[in-house]
Amino acid sequence: EHVHYAYDLEWQNLLSVWRGGYLDASGIWHQRGGIQQVVPLGAALELGSGPSLAVLESAHDDWPNPEAAARKAAGEDFISDDNGSGPPTALINLPSPLTSQGYTLAPNGQPTFHFTAYGIAVEDRWNVSPEHDGLVRTLTFTQPLPRDDLYLLLAKESHISAQSGYYILGDRKAYLDWPADSNLIPEIHADGADQELRVRLPAGTQSITYRLIW
Numbered sequence: 001e002h003v004h005y006a007y008d009l010e011w012q013n014l015l016s017v018w019r020g021g022y023l024d025a026s027g028i029w030h031q032r033g034g035i036q037q038v039v040p041l042g043a044a045l046e047l048g049s050g051p052s053l054a055v056l057e058s059a060h061d062d063w064p065n066p067e068a069a070a071r072k073a074a075g076e077d078f079i080s081d082d083n084g085s086g087p088p089t090a091l092i093n094l095p096s097p098l099t100s101q102g103y104t105l106a107p108n109g110q111p112t113f114h115f116t117a118y119g120i121a122v123e124d125r126w127n128v129s130p131e132h133d134g135l136v137r138t139l140t141f142t143q144p145l146p147r148d149d150l151y152l153l154l155a156k157e158s159h160i161s162a163q164s165g166y167y168i169l170g171d172r173k174a175y176l177d178w179p180a181d182s183n184l185i186p187e188i189h190a191d192g193a194d195q196e197l198r199v200r201l202p203a204g205t206q207s208i209t210y211r212l213i214w
Contacts, residue, residue, distance in 0.1 A: 001128040004040065005135065009100045011066075012115050012124060013052040013153075017135065017214060018042035045174060045214050048156050051098055052124075053117045055149050059187065063153060063196060066094045120145065134174075134213035145205040152208065154197040160188050167197055177211035184208065 004022055006015040021041025028036060054064050101114040101121075113124040121142040126135045139152065157170040167176040167186070176197065178186060186199040201208065 001132060003128045003132060003135065004042070005126060007113065007126070008049055009113070010094075010096065010098075011049060011051045012098050012100070012113065012117070012122075013049065014047050014126070014135075014212075015049060016040070016044045016046050017212070018044040019132075019214075050153070050156075051096070052153055053098065053122075054151055054153070055097070055118055055147070056151050057149065059151070059198070059200060060189065063156075063191065063198070066096065070094055118147075118150065120147075120150075129211055129213070134211055136209065136211045138207060138209045140207040141205065145201055145203055148203040150201045151198050152201055154186055154199060154210070156191065156194055156196045158194055160195045160197050162188065169197075174212060174214040177213055179209060182208075 002021075003017075003019050005017045007013075008015050018040045019042050024039045024041055027038060049067075051064055051066070056063075097118045099116045101116065103111040103113045105111055110125075110127055115122050115124065123138075123140040123142065125138045125140070127138070129136050155167070155169050155174075155176055157173075159170060161168045165180055166178060167188075169176060184199050184201070184205075186197050189196045189198055199208070
């Protein structure tokens with residue numbers, strides 16, 4: 001469909017999206033693969049990282065930042081691996097309430113990612129939108145949500161503004177289209193110099209769907 005994305009199997013979130021060609025993987029093998037990188041064949045929109053779901057005591061709590069917590073806990077021991085080509089040791093196998101269970105493929109090849117969040121089984125599907133202008137996400141709990149304190153992080157940008165039925169991310173670099181018939185209302189929260197778009201998922205929630213356009 002010429003719409004592509006990179007998905008973070010550690011925190012169950014999108015890392016980047018782009019349209020056009022897929023990947024230039026020559027960095028893996030060219031001249032003995034010294035770079036070990038693949039490059040999107042299109043203008044990639046970086047979306048950040050971190051957990052997509054979190055349990056919060058209050059809607060105003062800070063969103064969990066496992067990397068920052070690991071850096072603080074490690075202190076002077078926060079060092080890179082021996083040859084400097086991998087992540088700092090403090091960032092390897094961070095404890096997480098989100099656990100990947102792999103993925104399954106639909107007949108058209110598009111994947112559904114499976115994971116558990118705080119012991120709750122979740123299915124995460126990103127399909128190409130009918131207009132080919134972005135992705136439609138459907139997040140489904142395999143049983144009605146049994147708790148009332150789970151939040152979903154929809155976006156994090158330098159600036160987020162609400163319009164009628166959608167949200168502008170950054171300097172109009174992307175749009176988040178929210179369904180008009182949804183009884184869930186996302187909220188914008190300040191996070192230092194950035195802003196976060198979150199939505200609380202009340203007990204009994206079975207699924208949530210929205211569209212990311214860029």
